[in-house]
Amino acid sequence: MSVLWLRVAVALYSLGLLHSILMLVRRREHLYRVALGTFALGSIFHFVSVVEEGIFTGRCPINSTFETLSFCSFLVAVLYLFVQWRYKMESLSAFIFPLVFVMSFTATLGNPVSAWTSPVVRNAWLTVHIVLVLLGFAALVVTAVASLLYLFQERELKAKKPRKFYYRLPALGSLDDLISKSMAVGFVLMTLAVIAASTWAFIEMRTSWISQPKIAISFFTWATYLVLVFVRTTAGWRGRKAAVMTVAVVGFSIITWAAHSSLVALLLKP
Template sequence: MTVQYFSNLAMVTSVVIYFAAFCMHTVEWASARKIKNEVAEPARDRELAAVGAGQGPELLEGPGSGTKGPELVEGPGSGSDKPYNDHKLTPRQRMETFGRLGLSFTLIGWLCAVAGVVARGIAAGRWPLGNMYEFTTMAMVIIVAAYLVLATMGMRWLGLPVTMLATIGNGLAVTVFYVAVAPLVPSLHSYWFVIHITAASISGAAFNIGGVISILYLIKKRAERRGTVKGYLARLPEARRMDVVAYRVLAFAFPIWTFTIAAGAIWAQYAWGRFWGWDPKEVWALVTWVIFACYLHARATAGWKGTRAAVIAIVGLASFWFNFIGVNLLFAGLHSYAGI
């Protein structure tokens, strides 16, 4: 078994395990439909409001987020008003069980993906970010790593969209974007290659996390406005808290994306003798930067919070993915070495 074969096998395995995690989180969400809605206690509301001022990580928790969930097994003397039954889980127990299983499967899938990325780098003898396949798999590793960290802070409710994204991302990588290990083209033989692409991977992961939270925010906000918050939506934090979390994630991503563009310009000077040449990839990177700059500026000056800000964030995420996939597939340019 060659190192490249092991890398491919590990990456395919990660797709299968991510899909299993996605199925577990789907059952988790479905089980929540049978649980009576809960309202946070006033004391908890005050605690979360205090955390909103930056005093701790509980800002990220929602009712029943899983951090301080109920015990999985209820028995005699546990205070439950239902008879003890060790053969059938209650909806609450089923939700918690499958939620934790989903998180465990996600961790295993992430370890497989990390092994695949590391083995790819060893097989290539370089930093594994030289084409669409390698960038996608690296970005998915960073996205899932960020989710696993956030899950310890009470954000397990991101499990369903994140595992869906990881399944699709790695699935496309191994089926559509895959290319065999090959030497880098001359323009990539620079340490700015590592700096530029690594920064793009980190900022792209943060854009995806912020975009996912913005989508969930719109769904939760619509349900709150209609008074139909039920099922798993009742387990999420209030919409206004999700809006704050999305803003903080995107505010973290924006300066890194700015650095990505600046590092790319320096790299372009080194490789092609000019800082900026209006290459399609450069143009769309700038478009994405402008969209997120408008997002942050609108929140800071015009008070655009909530729905309007979330829509801008989602448009920015769409621009990011078009820059990565659409530009590579539809346009020819100096970045064509990053194609399929």
């Protein structure tokens, strides 16, 4: 029963994820109060889930990876609610809402379910995941290229003697806008890809999927992308710092793709 309350909490946390997506893509925060309310309500259901799991097992519910994820995401949610109540740090929600959602969503995948009902559904789900990853990676590459061009233009301006190639490039303002939009779109696509991949792996490999190194690499890459989005949108990172971090995320994404390259071969199997 504890997983039922956790799933209710995840459903409520999803509105916080939606708020973060809208804030990144459209830079609007109209949904924040509603998202914060549902986030707080979700933390209550999450608390019930943790307590019920502890009573049922007769121990602190941190014995498995899934239990630990649930417990840690609950602590993060409670800590954020306290910080928000005490210091009114709304901008922190862009980082906390997606993080808590992904952690708690992953925690719900600890109970094995029946296998795929149809190979068609299985392959279609995997195809959706791969397409989302490719689109997200394309957006990330655009972000990286725009960041490098931004750095080049900035350097040319400081030199006060720009070369001819400089005048063929878009304005700094246009590049900065492109970086923000492509980064936001890429993060949304990568987040959806992580959700799709976790669900697919859960049905395909039962609970053993969470212990595989390539899964850890995937979550680490997504977390790095989340940090990049956060420091740019809230801390206002521009120029060299943002460019270096963007290139680092591209590198992690390449490693992640290499680790999961067998999925494409699996999809192409007759």
